[in-house]
Amino acid sequence: MIELRSVTHAYGDRPVLHDLSLRLEERRIAILGGNGSGKSTLARLLNGLIVPTAGSVSVDGLDTRRDGRAVRQRVGFVFQNPDTQIVYPTVEEDLAFGLKARRLPRDEIARRVAAALERYGLARYRHQPAHQMSGGEKQLLAIAGVLVLEPSHVVFDEPTTLLDLRNRRKVIQLVRDLPQRVVVVTHDLDMIMDFDRVVVLEGGRVVADGPPAEAVPAYVERLG
Amino acid sequence: MIELRSVTHAYGDRPVLHDLSLRLEERRIAILGGNGSGKSTLARLLNGLIVPTAGSVSVDGLDTRRDGRAVRQRVGFVFQNPDTQIVYPTVEEDLAFGLKARRLPRDEIARRVAAALERYGLARYRHQPAHQMSGGEKQLLAIAGVLVLEPSHVVFDEPTTLLDLRNRRKVIQLVRDLPQRVVVVTHDLDMIMDFDRVVVLEGGRVVADGPPAEAVPAYVERLG
Amino acid sequence: MLGLYLHRDSAVHRLPAGAKMGGLLLLTAVVLTLPGAWGALAAMVAGAALLAAARLPPGRVLRDLRAPVVMLALLFGIQALLAGTGWQDAAIAVARFAALILLATVVTLTTRVMDMVDLFERLFGLLRPLGVNPAKMALMLALTIRFVPLLGDLVREVRMAQRARGVERNMAALFVPLLVKILTMADDLTAALEARGYDPADTGSQR
Amino acid sequence: MLSTRDLVLCALFAALLGGLGMAPPIPLGFLPVPITAQTLGVMLAGTILGARRGGLAALLFVLLVAAGLPLLAGGRGGIGVLMGPTGGFVLAWPLGAVITGWLAERFASGTSPVRLFAVSVVGGILAVYAVGIPWLALVAGLPIEKAALGTMAFLPGDLIKAGVCAFAAAAVRRAGILPLHA
Ligand SMILES: Nc1ncnc2c1ncn2[C@@H]1O[C@H](COP(=O)(O)OP(=O)(O)OP(=O)(O)O)[C@@H](O)[C@H]1O
Ligand SMILES: Nc1ncnc2c1ncn2[C@@H]1O[C@H](COP(=O)(O)OP(=O)(O)OP(=O)(O)O)[C@@H](O)[C@H]1O
Ligand SMILES: O=C(O)CCCC[C@@H]1SC[C@@H]2NC(=O)N[C@@H]21
Ligand SMILES: [Mg+2]
Ligand SMILES: [Mg+2]
Numbered sequence: 001m002i003e004l005r006s007v008t009h010a011y012g013d014r015p016v017l018h019d020l021s022l023r024l025e026e027r028r029i030a031i032l033g034g035n036g037s038g039k040s041t042l043a044r045l046l047n048g049l050i051v052p053t054a055g056s057v058s059v060d061g062l063d064t065r066r067d068g069r070a071v072r073q074r075v076g077f078v079f080q081n082p083d084t085q086i087v088y089p090t091v092e093e094d095l096a097f098g099l100k101a102r103r104l105p106r107d108e109i110a111r112r113v114a115a116a117l118e119r120y121g122l123a124r125y126r127h128q129p130a131h132q133m134s135g136g137e138k139q140l141l142a143i144a145g146v147l148v149l150e151p152s153h154v155v156f157d158e159p160t161t162l163l164d165l166r167n168r169r170k171v172i173q174l175v176r177d178l179p180q181r182v183v184v185v186t187h188d189l190d191m192i193m194d195f196d197r198v199v200v201l202e203g204g205r206v207v208a209d210g211p212p213a214e215a216v217p218a219y220v221e222r223l224g
Numbered sequence: 225m226i227e228l229r230s231v232t233h234a235y236g237d238r239p240v241l242h243d244l245s246l247r248l249e250e251r252r253i254a255i256l257g258g259n260g261s262g263k264s265t266l267a268r269l270l271n272g273l274i275v276p277t278a279g280s281v282s283v284d285g286l287d288t289r290r291d292g293r294a295v296r297q298r299v300g301f302v303f304q305n306p307d308t309q310i311v312y313p314t315v316e317e318d319l320a321f322g323l324k325a326r327r328l329p330r331d332e333i334a335r336r337v338a339a340a341l342e343r344y345g346l347a348r349y350r351h352q353p354a355h356q357m358s359g360g361e362k363q364l365l366a367i368a369g370v371l372v373l374e375p376s377h378v379v380f381d382e383p384t385t386l387l388d389l390r391n392r393r394k395v396i397q398l399v400r401d402l403p404q405r406v407v408v409v410t411h412d413l414d415m416i417m418d419f420d421r422v423v424v425l426e427g428g429r430v431v432a433d434g435p436p437a438e439a440v441p442a443y444v445e446r447l448g
Numbered sequence: 449m450l451g452l453y454l455h456r457d458s459a460v461h462r463l464p465a466g467a468k469m470g471g472l473l474l475l476t477a478v479v480l481t482l483p484g485a486w487g488a489l490a491a492m493v494a495g496a497a498l499l500a501a502a503r504l505p506p507g508r509v510l511r512d513l514r515a516p517v518v519m520l521a522l523l524f525g526i527q528a529l530l531a532g533t534g535w536q537d538a539a540i541a542v543a544r545f546a547a548l549i550l551l552a553t554v555v556t557l558t559t560r561v562m563d564m565v566d567l568f569e570r571l572f573g574l575l576r577p578l579g580v581n582p583a584k585m586a587l588m589l590a591l592t593i594r595f596v597p598l599l600g601d602l603v604r605e606v607r608m609a610q611r612a613r614g615v616e617r618n619m620a621a622l623f624v625p626l627l628v629k630i631l632t633m634a635d636d637l638t639a640a641l642e643a644r645g646y647d648p649a650d651t652g653s654q655r
Numbered sequence: 656m657l658s659t660r661d662l663v664l665c666a667l668f669a670a671l672l673g674g675l676g677m678a679p680p681i682p683l684g685f686l687p688v689p690i691t692a693q694t695l696g697v698m699l700a701g702t703i704l705g706a707r708r709g710g711l712a713a714l715l716f717v718l719l720v721a722a723g724l725p726l727l728a729g730g731r732g733g734i735g736v737l738m739g740p741t742g743g744f745v746l747a748w749p750l751g752a753v754i755t756g757w758l759a760e761r762f763a764s765g766t767s768p769v770r771l772f773a774v775s776v777v778g779g780i781l782a783v784y785a786v787g788i789p790w791l792a793l794v795a796g797l798p799i800e801k802a803a804l805g806t807m808a809f810l811p812g813d814l815i816k817a818g819v820c821a822f823a824a825a826a827v828r829r830a831g832i833l834p835l836h837a
Contacts, residue, residue, distance in 0.1 A: 077612035089830035098613035134260035165447040301643035308636035322644035519729030548735025552723035595670030623823035
């Protein structure tokens with residue numbers, strides 16, 4: 001469970017989130033909101049990539065400010081732009097990157113990488129330079145690179161923006177099938193229609209919060 | 225009118241477009257296709273940013289290989305990511321960039337820049353550094369930077385991917401109201417429903433070509 | 449950080465970039481040659497006067513200056529302590545450079561980047577016989593100014609992506625994706641420049 | 656002649672040098688010269704772009720610092736800083752990038768990290784020190800041996816930077832992204 005207590009966040013002297021309190025315990029949660037409403041900021045707070053200017057964020061009781069490292073082991077994060085997330089050069093090396101940092105034994109790493117290559121349909125790209133893959137394939141690799149670490153929560157920041165219809169469905173399906181708890185920031189309403197909860201941000205405040213049937217129309221209306 | 229005659233294009237020894245012949249004369253044309261199908265490559269051929277490996281592309285009778293410069297004056301190009309399109313530090317200077325490259329007289333430049341600032345609602349950002357603008361504002365600036373050159377055709381490569389609902393509508397409306405001939409590469413089906421023609425690519429070949437009511441279902445089915 | 453030009457309607461803003469840069473050079477020479485604290489004092493007074501004349505908000509300017517001055521104080525202060533050169537000398541050294549940074553900041557805040565770049569372009573014109581293309585130099589300078597914040601964001605983003613994958617600090621792994629991203633961005637930027645009518649074969653001067 | 660792509664690459668690497676200035680400088684104590692991440696940018700510009708473009712990138716950076724942009728670590732800039740005790744090092748950066756690039760083009764155009772490391776050391780460390788030390792002695796009024804000895808404190812850090820540069824440049828080459836002569 002992720003909990004935000006009176007969280008305020010500012011970049012320099014510019015506040016972008018104002019006194020947010022949320023208990024995120026549903027299995028699939030979406031965050032909607034206009035450009036600049038604070039979605040990415042909120043998402044980055046959830047695994048301690050940034051820490052709040054005031055208030056606190058905790059994951060399963062661990063404070064992101066004090067136990068940042070432990071929190072990041074629990075909460076995986078997939079960035080919008082796979083290019084900045086992939087540590088090149090080859091697909092296989094990239095998948096092993098996070099596992100090596102955890103100092104797992106060599107054969108354990110090899111096992112997990114092989115499994116991930118299979119599961120996400122990347123096996124045939126194994127030795128290929130990652131930057132030569134298409135947008136959709138890169139996005140899959142970025143997701144695989146996080147999931148191979150087996151986090152208990154996964155946060156996605158707009159994971160479908162570069163994808164065609166087919167790859168988008170693939171990613172939507174993949175997210176749907178994840179056993180983990182999931183938080184997705186997106187503008188893609190199709191993706192979240194069967195989610196358990198939708199939080200809508202505007203100007204750094206929650207303006208709607210509830211099941212999709214309630215919150216999505218509120219979002220559409222506000223931005224209409 | 226843009227015409228492609230038996231166009232083939234390869235990057236190195238990897239062909240991505242195969243013997244394409246198209247006469248693009250409708251006012252609003254969309255190009256659809258999966259990731260890696262060759263859409264961006266096709267778009268870049270249209271204004272001579274790249275020239276075909278074989279075959280030829282002409283704009284109003286001008287060959288892109290021989291008259292590249294004249295072609296680029298006629299065909300504006302708006303990229304997916306405004307961050308890679310904005311080249312000068314402030315909004316006003318960036319708008320002036322293309323005009324300066326054309327060697328227009330100073331007062332003509334000033335006049336056109338002022339008009340564009342007004343028309344696209346950028347006047348209040350005039351002296352602001354472009355990097356401080358939001359995604360949607362940047363996209364508007366990128367479009368304005370092209371339209372200020374008054375091209376007779378405008379090609380867009382996925383212009384709405386980074387935008388929220390509101391900014392997306394704004395850009396869709398802006399594209400709809402353009403007096404120019406327009407070619408749009410996109411995965412965004414809402415944008416093109418009232419277009420005159422939709423060309424669907426797959427593996428570097430045209431697999432459907434017609435009014436949206438015909439071509440879009442063909443696209444959806446293929447990628448389904 | 450690169451807030452740079454701060455638009456105000458003032459005589460200092462309207463002064464030609466050449467005059468401002470020339471003045472800056474001159475004052476720098478004076479400050480560095482005058483013995484003791486006098487040069488620094490003179491430059492401080494000049495800087496403060498210009499600041500007022502330019503109608504710049506002093507709070508904002510002082511905030512911009514805080515980081516470099518703290519840095520300078522650290523550089524010279526620790527040296528004074530360890531080398532025993534005396535705190536007065538250290539204070540004077542800090543004051544000198546702080547004054548010069550103040551002057552440079554006033555010039556930067558009141559001069560449009562384009563005007564500065566135009567000035568460089570004219571200066572590079574003198575080097576044309578050596579094969580220097582002033583228009584290209586000017587364009588590269590402007591591009592650099594535009595890219596600095598972009599690169600800053602990129603560095604931040606890549607670092608975060610790595611921390612998200614459990615790698616808290618790994619310099620080598622940081623630069624691989626960063627370089628790949630820079631090099632692929634270069635292709636898009638090149639296309640964007642050419643799409644807007646930039647022609648590298650065009651060697652004539654602007655205007 | 657410089658192509659549009661060359662212009663963009665030069666500007667991007669000049670900006671990368673500026674971006675590296677965001678890492679806080681570490682004061683040494685006995686010398687008024689900090690440890691900075693920016694020399695890594697010099698080595699990267701040389702090894703990845705080659706002599707001409709790499710040197711140009713570093714030159715652009717120095718020009719913008721001279722113009723007063725706060726691009727040096729800790730937000731410093733302006734002619735005054737260039738004329739200060741650290742000025743010789745900064746002014747030597749373009750030279751360092753040229754030498755690194757020149758050597759890379761001849762001896763390290765492949766993916767060998769060892770060679771890339773060696774050229775980074777010669778261009779990015781030796782050449783920079785060769786100009787920086789006499790300048791420091793002159794401006795700070797130190798005997799040259801003392802300036803040279805003090806500067807040796809940068810060596811461990813700069814060797815690490817050369818290592819990082821070699822690793823990163825080798826990886827980029829292995830991915831086949833930008834051949835040195837393209
Ligand atoms: N590192 C930063 N420094 C300064 N301001 C920032 C930074 N990151 C974001 N901001 C600003 O904070 C506000 C919220 O940004 P955020 O990225 O959280 O918005 P968002 O909802 O994710 O928007 P988008 O839909 O465009 O991705 C924006 O106005 C943005 O300009
Ligand atoms: N500069 C390049 N060098 C080598 N291969 C390239 C280059 N640009 C594109 N390709 C390859 O050519 C194919 C077509 O690319 P293109 O960018 O035209 O696809 P697209 O239809 O625009 O895809 P997307 O929807 O992902 O943007 C892809 O397989 C891509 O990997
Ligand atoms: O920021 C400045 O004022 C310039 C600092 C120059 C530092 C020199 S460059 C070579 C050597 N290696 C370092 O890390 N620092 C010094
Ligand atoms: Mg965001
Ligand atoms: Mg594309």
